[in-house]
Amino acid sequence: MNSLHVKKGDRVKVIAGKDKGVVGDIIAVYPEQEKVTVEGVNIVKRHRRESQGAGGRRIEGGIISSEAPIHVSNVQLVTKVDGQEVPTRVGYERVEVTKKRADGTEYKAFRSQRVARKTGKEI
Numbered sequence: 001m002n003s004l005h006v007k008k009g010d011r012v013k014v015i016a017g018k019d020k021g022v023v024g025d026i027i028a029v030y031p032e033q034e035k036v037t038v039e040g041v042n043i044v045k046r047h048r049r050e051s052q053g054a055g056g057r058r059i060e061g062g063i064i065s066s067e068a069p070i071h072v073s074n075v076q077l078v079t080k081v082d083g084q085e086v087p088t089r090v091g092y093e094r095v096e097v098t099k100k101r102a103d104g105t106e107y108k109a110f111r112s113q114r115v116a117r118k119t120g121k122e123i
Contacts, residue, residue, distance in 0.1 A: 002031045004072050005090040005114075010123075012075040013087045014041055019070075023078055023085060027067065035069035044068045079116045079123065088118035 006012055008029050014022045024039040043065050050061030076087040094110045101107065114123040 002034065004029060004031055004034065004036070006036060006072065006075060006077055011078045011085070012036075012038060013078050013085075014038065014070070014074060015076050015087070016074040017042070017070060026075075028069070030069060033069070034072050036072050036075060037067050037069045038075060039067065042068045042070050077116070077123070079119060079121075081119060086118060088116045090123070091115045091117045093122075 006026055006029070008026050010026050011023065012026060014020055014024075019041045022038075022041050024041055026036050027039050028037040030036070044067075046064045046066065048059075048061050048064055051059045053059045077090055078085045079088050080086075091114070092112050093115050095113055096108055097111050098106050099109050115121065116123055
C-alpha cells in the first residue's frame with residue numbers, strides 16, 4: 001500500500017488544474033490510485049433517473065453535483081504561519097518514544113512524524 005503526503009482532514013491548496021488556487025479540506029483519500037477528494041474542488045454533475053429504492057424508498061432524480069477525486073500531485077499541504085495559510089512541503093522526522101508492552105515493561109522505539117518544511121513544526 002502506498003503512502004501519501006496528505007491525510008483525510010488536512011487543509012490543502014490546489015496547485016494545478018481548473019480549480020488552481022482553491023483551498024479546501026480533504027474528504028477522502030485513495031492511496032491505491034494516488035487520488036484525493038477535496039471539498040469544493042473538481043465539481044462534476046451526474047444525471048440520475050428517479051427510481052424505486054430498496055424497501056419501497058423512492059430515490060429522487062435530477063442533476064446532482066458532487067466532488068470527484070483529483071491526483072495527489074495537484075495538491076499541496078497548507079499550514080498556518082502568523083495567522084495566514086501558507087502552502088508548504090511535507091518532510092518526515094524519526095522521533096524516539098517510550099512504548100509499553102502488554103506485560104507492563106517499557107522500551108524505547110522510533111516513530112515517524114510529518115513535519116512542515118516551511119516552519120519545521122509537527123503537522
